[in-house]
Amino acid sequence: MTNAANSYFSRNLLILFIGCLTGLIITVDPYLSTLSLNMIGVYIPYGFSLLIIIVSVAAFVLIVLLIKMIKSHKEAITFIILYTISLQVVGLSPLSKIDAKEVILLTFIIIFFISSMVEQKNIKITLLDILNLCFLSALILSVINGGISSFIQIITFVMAMAVCFLIINSCTDSNLLRQQVKWLIIVTSISAIIGVLQEVVYLSSGIPLIGNIADEQRRFMFQDISLGRVLRVPALTDTYMLFAYFLTSVIMINLNILLYWPLNRRRKTLLSITFGLMFIALILTFSRMSLLAFFILIPIVFIVRWPKYALHMTAGFILLVIGIYLAGYYKDIYDTVLHEVSFGESRVRIALDRKGLYGFIYQHPWIGIGAAKGAKYTAHIYNWPAHNVFILVAGETGLLGLIFYCLIIFYSLIKTISINIRIRNPIDKGITRGLLFSFLAVLIIMQFDVTYVNTYLWFLMGIIKAADLIYTNRERDIVF
Helix, strand or coil: CHHHHHHHHHHHHHHHHHHHHHHHHHHHHHHHHHHCCHHHCCCCCCCHHHHHHHHHHHHHHHHHHHHHHHHCCCHHHHHHHHHHHHHCCCCCCCCCCCCHHHHHHHHHHHHHHHHHHHHCCCCCEEHHHHHHHHHHHHHHHHHHHHCHHHHHHHHHHHHHHHHHHHHHHHCCCHHHHHHHHHHHHHHHHHHHHHHHHHHHHHHHHCCCCCCCCCHHHHCCCEEEECCEEEECCCCCCCCHHHHHHHHHHHHHHHHHHHHHCCCCHHHHHHHHHHHHHHHHHHHHHCCHHHHHHHHHHHHHHHHHHCHHHHHHHHHHHHHHHHHHHHHCHHHHHHHHHHHHHHHCHHHHHHHHHHHHHHHHHHCCCCCCCCCCCCHHHHCCCCCCCCCCHHHHHHHHHHHHHHHHHHHHHHHHHHHHHHHHHHCCCHHHHHHHHHHHHHHHHHHHHHCCCCCCCCHHHHHHHHHHHHHHHHHHCCCCCEEC
16 A cells, blocks of 8 residues: 555656756746857757747656666567667658768667677577578679769668568567567557648648758649649658558558457457558658558458368459449550550559660670769650669679579568468468568569668568577577
8 A cells, every 4th residue: 555655656756857948948948048158159049949848858867768778688579669660761861861860879789789699698590690691792883883982772772671670589489579570560659640640731732841851852732633632731741652652551551450360359450540640641742552462461461361161252353343334434444554655654654664674685784884873874854764673683683682582582472471370370370471472462562663772671681580490499590
């Protein structure tokens, strides 16, 4: 009884202290803004000093919590939470190559190796890590033709390798794996809410409430539809395409957990709401390649979940096609597709892919033209390279890089298929099915993408490899 009373008193005392401190800051803020740096000729506008104090206090609290978690040996879950958040908060910094995820990654790499030496932990080096190193060698070779500027792509890939390595060594049991999946859904759901609010603000006020987006990307952030001009929402990322990438992938995980886990009504309702929010946000990105991946995979998800109804679903699809034909809508669909391929954006993409493929075959087939130099093949007015990841890899890193890149993708695909065949527990099955369809969604998007060194792709492959090690109970220093 005494402990409960003391706890109640301490909590109320803390609340009173925070309230008094907040009131004091707000009261003295006008004086802080005029007295702080004006003496040395630096003008700080009213209200900005309050922001500095709030951010400083928040940073201090975060550092204290981080130190507390590390001391209690919870650095794995801390990394999982912070890095998952930072993945989708990359549009707030004006520095496009440096953001929170790089800072968090470097911090936890140092923490990981120090704790591994002190506590003599085993470090897992998997075949995926070795394949990553092989592809890194192909990127380095491509610098012969690409020059010094290709090193930027190499640095990005080294970061992606480090993410994959840390995820494999952090998700060491099924509980941590579930935490990773849970936080991925939570963070993406919050991003979806932010994205929907961005659209509401834009439609009501005309103000695009977005982060630091490059000028060459800003012109693609708007879409003209029959109702007028709308914003292609990016949430807190630096482009709507990256946001759509996250949404499509996480929707697949969310849906499979909803279908397989034995949930009570409250949790099922909550997951259904998050699914709806993410789907609405996905529509508001107006990303055709992500929506295509979504609509291709959704019927397959249901067929895999209930295979006994596969014949019924197939028959329903055939009847739908017959109905469209009899109603005469097939001609409209045919004309739309033909117009897109002949005169629309798809025609441009096909032309870019053709030029990129010709450049790979006839100009630099072995080591490529150089990382981030694929646009030299196409000579596009906006400096666009081929819009297919595999053609772009071949053109920039040559046949050697293409082989290793395909091996990395194929290895992860085989691993996620094998664990899906092996798993029988419904909770684990929901996670593994979600990872499979999430990875398939990414593979579909990659057929129209221009970014083959994508941190999130290696993040996802790291989760897949961690799941493989967990569900096969293979714990060795070097694991193949």
